[in-house]
Amino acid sequence: MAPAVPSAMERPHFIGIGGAGMSGIARILASRGAKVAGSDARDSATAASLRELGVTVHLGHAAGHLAPDATCVVVSSAIRADNPELVRAAELSVPVVHRSDALASLMHGTRPLAVAGTHGKTTTTSMLAVALTELGEDPSYAIGGDLAGPGTNARHGEGAIFVAEADESDRSFQKYDPEVAIVLNVELDHHANYASMDEIYESFEAFAAKIVPGGTLVVGEHPGARELAARLSGRPGGPAIVTVGEAEGSDVWIRSLTPRGMTSEVAVVMDGTEHVFTVSVPGRHYAHNAAAALAAGARLGIDPAQLARALTAYTGVGRRLQPKGEAAGVQVVDSYAHHPTEMTADLEAMRGAAQDSRLVVVFQPHLYSRTQELGREMGRALALADASVVLDIYPAREDPIPGVTSELIIEAAKDAGAEVVAVHDKADVPAVVAGMAGPGDLVLTMGAGDVTDLGPDVLAHLSNRGSA
Known part of the structure; x- marks a missing residue:
């Protein structure tokens, strides 16, 4: 028998419901019979799958999205205090519950x-x-x-x-x-x-x-x-x-x-x-x-x-050395690694898988604070690849820090003897990578931001090159 839904969670509203952690809690609550609603900045496959469970998903953030009968508002640490739905919750005296407290209640x-x-x-x-x-x-x-x-x-x-x-x-x-x-x-x-x-x-x-x-x-x-x-x-x-x-x-x-x-x-x-x-x-x-x-x-x-x-039945999880496809003899794999230790581990694994072929990495740094503290270590990790493309920093929830750019990583990579090129416009990456990788090579898109979106575009450019 399913554990009962706590009364505070009977009609929850999630701000940022499309996020990995938030959507999971919303999914479980909906499966247990709660009337779940929420909002997210943009539509996504995750939002669509939640709607199939009967969850109401609003696009964008607006005070009107919060139903007056909501029993709580669920937030993560990424939600800012001036979010209009969070402000409206205070006006309506709707309790605000952190994502971790919501998850803890589901484990009871x-x-x-x-x-x-x-x-x-x-x-x-x-x-x-x-x-x-x-x-x-x-x-x-x-x-x-x-x-x-x-x-x-x-x-x-x-x-x-x-x-x-x-x-x-x-x-x-x-x-x-x-x-x-x-x-x-x-x-x-x-x-x-x-x-x-x-x-x-x-x-x-x-x-x-x-x-x-x-x-x-x-x-x-x-x-x-x-x-x-x-x-x-x-x-x-x-x-x-x-x-x-x-x-x-x-x-x-x-x-x-x-x-x-x-x-x-x-x-x-x-x-x-x-x-x-x-x-x-x-x-x-x-x-x-x-x-x-x-x-x-x-x-x-x-x-x-x-x-x-x-x-042995485990076949992988999205973004953890996830194969994205192959075109023109080049295999494209996606990695969520964004800390130097993770980067090194995944690059060593891919180095072994590539054997005598070239390993080309597209790396997108995640967070200004992390780049400020660990940028040089990130650059040294990239030296494990045969060639690297480095994008601008993905800010996520952070504001820029003066003087902190991808150049910190690029300089460290070059100091370590790496072949590295900076690409500031993400739209230019597929063409750049298609010009760097040849048959038998491995391309690894790496980072916790939207670099993951590049895999299909890289494959498309490789296919076009192969059919030219």
Whole structure:
């Protein structure tokens, strides 16, 4: 039986309903019988899929979009205080609920499994959602991206388990009370909200402290995750800690990892038993994500041998090394990577997949604050490619910072010996890339902004070149 919809969520209004996190919560609420409405800046496939569930989606933001009988207004940290619908909510005394509180309320009455970390959350959450569904567990899930199989970022299931991506960017993951939690890695990011690694660790410690008594924290091999585990170790009433990694002393030992083109074969030893399975996305970090998923599922009582086999059913998630197509002998792949660590991991994976062919990257920096702090590291990461095209910064929710431009990245890339070119008009990119890539090459569009839209246009230009 589905958990009851909280009274405050019976008629919710979402501002920015088309966003990855917001749309997922709206989808689950609609599936549970709530009368859901909301608004977004533009129409999208996500908005269309919500309308199919009976959700009212307004385009643009206006005070009149908020129905007088709305029981709450759901917002994310990206919504500004002067949004007209938020202003209208104050006038009508409609309660305002943060996205994380809404998601937390949906987990009540379930067995929550929360996936956290600076990188890899979406992939690992997706792996668990797919594998548990494959095993007939019928989980609920809320993910920051669309699964390649079911093609959706969230689902209400009748089973007991709820798998959720836990976002640290605004500390909202501290709202959840998971039975099992995963922390894949811990690094400094989201510079508008965190001033130091100490603040980051404090935030992750607060997240871990919310694990229910008798629960488990699964930590990856990343030094930041292991430092978190060391800080938590021995605390009275703290969670059991399970380590995952390639080091032989890990509780869940990744004994081997064998690249096979755009996939990997992984052998994992847990409780003395070896489990071998295929990960459909290339790269060491994706194999580590799968091993963490295996460890977490086992702590919920899922048979690890069955779960290992079910993980093979995972076929990817939108924007995580997602193949976009092939034209004129050139394969185009899309990556959400926007932090230097993510960039390096995906570029190394694609470097291996390309083998002796050229790897051409189209990179769009995301956020002025991130570029200001990590621009040089981004540039050094691009040196892993044979050639790079760098776009202007995608601002998202931020205002420009004087002196912070893509040139910071380009200079660092050139200093590292990279072949790099700046393209300021996104519309020029497909023609530029078509002139750089030849048969057998790989093109990787990379970044958290709208660079993802370029894949089809690049393929079209390549096709035209091939037929000329």
